[in-house]
Structures are given as structure tokens and as C-alpha cells.
Amino acid sequence: MAADESLLLNISEDWTFPGFHRPEHKKFSRSVGAKERKGTPKQAKTTKRKFQGDNEGPPPKRKNEIFLVPAKKTDVKEVERTVKGKPEGLISPKKHPAVRTNEGQVERPFIKTSSLFKNNPEIPEIHRATVKQVREKVFTSDSFHELGLHPHLISTINSVLKMASMTSVQKQSIPSLLEGRDALVRSQTGSGKTLAYCIPVVQSLQAMKSRIQRSDGPYALVLVPTRELALQSFDTIQKLLKPFTWIVPGVLMGGEKRKSEKARLRKGINILISTPGRLVDHIKSTKNIHFRRIQWLIIDEADRILDLGFEKDITVILNAINAECEKRQNVLLSATLTEGVTRLADISLHNPVSISVSDETCDQRTKGYKIAGESGPLRTSAEPDGFAVPEKLQQHVTLVPSKLKLVTLAAFILGRCEFEKDHKLIVFFSSCELVEFYYHLFLQTLLGSSTAPASGQSPSASSRLKFLRLHGNMEQEERTAVFQEFSLSKSGILLCTDVAARGLDLPQVTWIVQYNAPSSPAEYIHRIGRTARIGCHGSSLLILAPSEAEYVNSLASHKINVSEIKMEDILSILATDDRFKARRWGNKAFHPAGQ
Numbered sequence: 001m002a003a004d005e006s007l008l009l010n011i012s013e014d015w016t017f018p019g020f021h022r023p024e025h026k027k028f029s030r031s032v033g034a035k036e037r038k039g040t041p042k043q044a045k046t047t048k049r050k051f052q053g054d055n056e057g058p059p060p061k062r063k064n065e066i067f068l069v070p071a072k073k074t075d076v077k078e079v080e081r082t083v084k085g086k087p088e089g090l091i092s093p094k095k096h097p098a099v100r101t102n103e104g105q106v107e108r109p110f111i112k113t114s115s116l117f118k119n120n121p122e123i124p125e126i127h128r129a130t131v132k133q134v135r136e137k138v139f140t141s142d143s144f145h146e147l148g149l150h151p152h153l154i155s156t157i158n159s160v161l162k163m164a165s166m167t168s169v170q171k172q173s174i175p176s177l178l179e180g181r182d183a184l185v186r187s188q189t190g191s192g193k194t195l196a197y198c199i200p201v202v203q204s205l206q207a208m209k210s211r212i213q214r215s216d217g218p219y220a221l222v223l224v225p226t227r228e229l230a231l232q233s234f235d236t237i238q239k240l241l242k243p244f245t246w247i248v249p250g251v252l253m254g255g256e257k258r259k260s261e262k263a264r265l266r267k268g269i270n271i272l273i274s275t276p277g278r279l280v281d282h283i284k285s286t287k288n289i290h291f292r293r294i295q296w297l298i299i300d301e302a303d304r305i306l307d308l309g310f311e312k313d314i315t316v317i318l319n320a321i322n323a324e325c326e327k328r329q330n331v332l333l334s335a336t337l338t339e340g341v342t343r344l345a346d347i348s349l350h351n352p353v354s355i356s357v358s359d360e361t362c363d364q365r366t367k368g369y370k371i372a373g374e375s376g377p378l379r380t381s382a383e384p385d386g387f388a389v390p391e392k393l394q395q396h397v398t399l400v401p402s403k404l405k406l407v408t409l410a411a412f413i414l415g416r417c418e419f420e421k422d423h424k425l426i427v428f429f430s431s432c433e434l435v436e437f438y439y440h441l442f443l444q445t446l447l448g449s450s451t452a453p454a455s456g457q458s459p460s461a462s463s464r465l466k467f468l469r470l471h472g473n474m475e476q477e478e479r480t481a482v483f484q485e486f487s488l489s490k491s492g493i494l495l496c497t498d499v500a501a502r503g504l505d506l507p508q509v510t511w512i513v514q515y516n517a518p519s520s521p522a523e524y525i526h527r528i529g530r531t532a533r534i535g536c537h538g539s540s541l542l543i544l545a546p547s548e549a550e551y552v553n554s555l556a557s558h559k560i561n562v563s564e565i566k567m568e569d570i571l572s573i574l575a576t577d578d579r580f581k582a583r584r585w586g587n588k589a590f591h592p593a594g595q
Helices: 003-011 025-032 034-038 040-053 076-083 152-158 168-178 193-206 227-240 258-267 277-283 302-308 311-324 339-348 359-367 404-418 434-445 476-488 519-529 551-557 568-575
Strands: 139-143 165-167 183-186 220-221 249-252 269-275 296-299 328-335 353-356 393-398 424-428 467-471 493-496 511-514 538-544 584-586 587-591
Touching: 139 168, 152 193, 152 227, 168 183, 168 353, 183 193, 193 220, 193 227, 193 296, 193 328, 220 311, 227 249, 227 269, 227 359, 227 476, 249 258, 249 277, 258 277, 269 277, 277 311, 277 476, 296 339, 302 311, 302 328, 311 339, 328 339, 393 568, 404 424, 404 434, 404 467, 404 493, 404 511, 404 538, 404 568, 424 538, 434 493, 467 476, 467 538, 476 493, 511 519, 519 538, 519 551
Parallel strands: 183 328, 183 353, 220 269, 220 296, 249 269, 296 328, 393 538, 424 493, 424 511, 467 493, 511 538
Antiparallel strands: 139 165, 584 587
């Protein structure tokens, strides 16, 4: 008890530890005066009066004074144990890795540690029901010569577009459209739907008795959901129009200057490709835009247009066209048939032909197309719960704990692009912010040990790894440059959002990686449709957390089969890369986990 009282007497009043509240003077005086009561009472009273009187500070510090960090509740025995050792400072877990208790047992202090490859949740086994995948045969043995097209147009298709035979959707659609029928076309993404409507449009416009003049205005209007798809459709039509120079195509889209677009409209555009929002903007603000001579209305990727909230804009456009020209040919194209697309078809198509291509419609392919107007409401011949996928597409899934998703993605990119040649990857993320984060992160980490790029060179130009990004928050000039650069390059990694998930024809893409699971199986189909296009080979990888394993059964319910790749097989690439074999941390070498 004497030791406790002397300890309390030695504690300075001028403590500055964080979270400490200085005791009231009355309580402090009682503690200080406890020992004095045993000796001379007068001295105790003097000390008490001194603290309660003027605002003078406490007595001067003594040499052997001990400073303690105040705890919530400090037991007397704990205080004795602490001060019996070295009095010159506090006990630090780093300096003193173990504290010896009264019982002689060594008690290790609690230190938080984290390990990337340890303490992960168990990865469940994927139990998939075997389903018959709906696959669509892309090419047929029929050539374009059988359609009765203009010889120059056939020559352009063969020489410029390098296509000799028609795809299944082209074989069914082009004859129907050349007859002047409205059509609802449903086919897998990457099956040649763009040419399925572009060829009939060019054929019909060049065959008009009175040659088209530029000043006549638009004869065909093509609506697409995204700016990149607008550029791609414009490029395709430009190639088809090489022999027919008097027909002028044009494109309207967000991000461009309105003045330059108004000038182009004033000069005249015969085939107008536009995004819905920008066209509505010109309908309301540009006087010289008109639809008096419209003969074709094509709505490409109709389901995506509705998903992006353009339903009101489509209504405004239809009303504007109907006010000036009632008779025209209408075409709706989509990879999936939703309720919204059916509703849009009901208000825009007149007695349409419904065309759907898949394995299960072989009989109808041989017999011809189905006239939906004569057989009830619009519906496709394939089952509504099944999605057609390219014939040469291999689909994979891997289950990865959340904290290992980043390193798994990095290892997969290294394995395909660093150690193998001529791989072209598209990695889909759920938001623009994620694209930006991983883009800058990979530039600093995966390219960090490479040689510094030359002046004027992009950060990824000096390495076999070439990273690009594409999302909706970028400036239009940059988006266009990235789209064109990735289209022309033989290898590279494009990190993007779903802005690149619809309709884009990016050549020679070998892998589609979905870092975040898509919101629906339909969105999954559109994403993987960026590879294995027009009969080419391709692969896809879906990365899921263990808690998302049920998503595989959701895909199976829509007749989508995926095979599993083990996470360990992807991470094993880290053991072969010299950069990750041994890292120094202090005096200890860090060795990555094995396979």
C-alpha cells in the first residue's frame, strides 16, 4: 500500500496523453494528502490549500517520475507489475515480443496480421445440371450472287469486306427485306446482323429510278444505342457505298459539336446513323432536319436502346417521322427478345416477318421464314429461356475469394498476354470508377518493372502488355481514339464497362473476362459476344465469389453451359514470373504460395 501511495504522489498533474481527462482538484488533493495524514496533519492541510488557492502549477517533477498511459480501469496489481521492470519507458510489442506473467507463462501481445493466401473461405463445388446449349451455325454455303444484287455491290462485299458466303441471319433476312417487308430479326451477337440490313438499304437506294441527290435529305435512318456502335455502323455503310459515291452517309452522336452536325445536315445526309438522344436534340432545335423522303427506319440493338432509357426518345422520333412520312420499311434487330422489344415492335412494325436463327430452328430454316402477322403475336421460334451462343465459343467460370480477385485477374492477364503471343483481352467491370482504378493500378504494378517508355510513348507502349480503357465518362475524342486503336491492334487489354458490350465488332478478340458478374443472363450473352465473331474461335471467363456460385445455375436455366477453371491453375503463373519469385522485406525473403 505504501508503494501505491508513493506512486500516486509522484504522478505529475501536467499529463498530456490523448484521451486522458485531468482529475478534479478535490479528488487529486485527497490522493496526494493520503500519505500526509499519517505524518503531520498541518503539512497536508497546507498542500491542500496550495492547490485550491491560486492558479499555480503542481510541484516540480522528480527525477524518478514514471509516466503511464491511462487505461480504462487499472488494477493495483497490474500497476505493480508494470513498474517493477524498467521504469524508463512504456512496453512496446515490437521491442518486447513477450510479457511474463506472475504464473511464469509467456503471454504474447495481440498483433493483427493479414495473409493474402491464407484464411480464405472454402470454395464450394459447382454442381451444374447438364443442359443442351443453343448454338447457332454462323455461315451457310450460299453466296451473295444468289440474291440478285448489283455487281459492284457484290464485288465490294467480296473484296473490301472479305466475305464470300452469307451467314444464317443474312440468308434469311436479306431476301425478306429486298421484298419490302418489315422484319423483327433476332440472332446471336456477332452473326452479321449489321450487313443483314445494310446490304438491302444500299441495294434499294442505288436502284432508284431518279438518282438520289445529297440535298434530298435522309432516305434511311439507323438508330443505335452507343456512340461506338454508331461509328462502326457508319464505317460499314461507307465501305458498301464505295461504288455509289452519290449516296452520302452521316453520323450524329453525343460528344460532337452541334454546329458541325447542323452544317452536315444542311448540306444533306442520305443515310443517317444516330444515337436516339442526339437525334431528338436536333429534332427540337435544328430547323433544316426533315424526314419527308424516309424509306427505311432501322432500330439496331433495340433491347439495349430500351435498357438505356431511350423509350421516350424513340417515341418522339416515331412521332416526328409519322408526321412527315407514313409509308416506310421498318426493321428491328436484337440479340435477345424482351417484353420491351415486343412492345416496340407492335407500335413500329406492320405485318412483320419474325426471323430467329438457332439450332432448334433448323426445320424452319429449310422451309423459309415465319410470318408472325399471320400466326398471332410476335414470338421467336427458339424457346424464350434459351440464348444462342457462337458455335466456336468456350465458356469458363472460376470461383475466387473476394480478396484474391485482384491477384487472380493480374495473374490471368500475365498468363495470356505476357507469356503467350497475340492475345487480345476485354475485361468488363461494373462501373467507370472501377475501370479507372484498375487501369492506373495495372500501369503501376504490371508495367512497373518494365523499362521506362520513350518520350512521347504511352505508358504501355514499351511492354508486351498494352492497357487501354473505355467507359462513358471519357471525352468523345478519347473514346473514339481508344476504339480505333484497339480495333487495329493485334494484342492488348481493354478495360471497359458495358458501353462496349453491345454490337461492337472488335476483330481478333480471344478472351472475354467478366470481373463483375453481369446483372442478367442476357447481359452475359452480350458481353461474351465480343469474341468468337463470324465463325472465329474465342473463350470467356466469368470470375465469381464463393457466395455467387448459384449464378452458374442461373445460367444453366437459360441453357448456358460453363466449365470450371480452378483458381490455383490461374495463380500458378506467379511462380513462373521472375518478378514474383522472391521479394525482400527487411532481412526476410518473401516466397509466394505454391500451386
